[in-house]
Amino acid sequence: MQTTLYKDLRKRTRYYQSLMDVDYLLKGNTYSKLKENIVIFICLGDLFKQGLPVYTFENTCRENNSVKLEDKTLKVFYNCSKWMDIGSKEQAEFLKFLLTDNAESSLCKKLKEREKRI
Template sequence: MRKNFDDLTIADDFMFCKIMQDEEICKTFLKLTLADKIGKISYLSSQNAISTGSEAKSIRLDILVKDETGKSYDIEMQAVNEHNLPKRMRYYQAALDILFLDKGEHYSSLNDSYIIFLCLFDSVGKDIPLYTFENICLEDRKTLLNDGAKKIIINANAFKKAENKNLSGFLEYVKTGKVTTEFTERIEKMIEKLKNNEQARSEYRFISGFEMDAHHYGRQEGWKEGRQEGRQEGRQEGRQEGLAQGFKDGVMQTAKNLIDIGLSVENISKATGLSCGEIEKLKIKS
C-alpha cells in the first residue's frame, strides 16, 4: 500500500529524489559523503531509466550526477534491506559504464564513477557509518587497481559514530527525522514546501498510481499471455514473455492516459520510464 503524501520523509524515494534535484543540496551531500572536493555539477537528473540491451535487466537510478571533471555519481536511497546490495551495485556499475562509453571509444575514456547507496540499515554489519570499497591487490593490500570505480554504502543507523558533525546530523535526520544542523533544517523546509505544492502532490499520485496499475496489469496480462505461449513453446518461456509484453502494454497505455490529461512530457517520462522521444511519438499518434 502506498504511503500518504503528507507522511513522506527524505527516506522515501520520491521525496529523496525531489530534494536531491537541488544542486546545492546534492553537492553538499556528496562533499559530506566523499570528504573530497566536488567539481561544479554539469548534469543532474532523477529517475533515469537505463537499459543495457533488449534482453537485459533494466534499472532506474534515483539520482545521476556528473561534475565538470567528468566524474559521475549514482546516488540511491535504500529503505529496505533486500540482501542483494553488493551484486546490485556491481550491476549498476556495469550499466553506467555501458551508458557512458560510446561504440568505438577507448576504454581509457571511461570516467571515474561512484555508486552511492544511502541505507536505513547496516548491510555490511560492522556498525560504522560509511563503507568505501575499491578494487585492491590482495597480495600486498597497498596496490590499487585504479579502475576509477568506487562503491560507497552509507549506514544511517550508525549516525552517532560519524566523526563529521554535519554528516552525523544528516544521517540522524534520515533515520529519525530529527533536525540538528543548518543543512538538515534547510532540507526540512524544502520538504514542507513540497508538501504544500499541488504539482508535486499530483506527480506523486500519478507515479504511485502508475506503479500499482502497471504491477496489476503486467501480472494479469502476463499470466494470460504466458498461458497462451506456454501451450506452444513451453510454459516458463511463455510466462516470461507474457509478463514482459503485459508490462510494456501497461506502460504505453498509462503514458497515453497521462498525455490526455495534459501532464508534461518530462513528468510522464519520470512516471513511466519512457524516453521523451517515445512520449513525443505517442503524442503525435494520439
C-alpha cells in the same frame, strides 16, 4: 536509498556501476576516457553488521593490498543507524534526518519542504 537490506544489495552495486560505464562508452568514448565512478547506497541499517557508519570499497589486490587496481571506481555504503559516528556534522544531520524524519539543519528543512510539495 535502501530501506530494506536485501541479500543481493552488494551485487546491485556492480549492476549500477556497469550501467554508468556502458552509458558513457555508448557515446563513442574510449576506456581511457572513463570518468571516476562512485556508487553510493544510503541504508537505514547496517548491511555488513560491523558497526561502521560508512563502508567504502575499492578494488585491491588480494595478494598485496597495497596494490590498487586504480579503475576509478568506488562503492560507498552509508549506515544511517550510525549517524552519530559520522565525522562530518552535515553528513550526520542528513543521515539522522533520513532515519528519524526530524529536520534540524537548513538542508534537511529544505528537503522536508520539497517533500511536502511532491
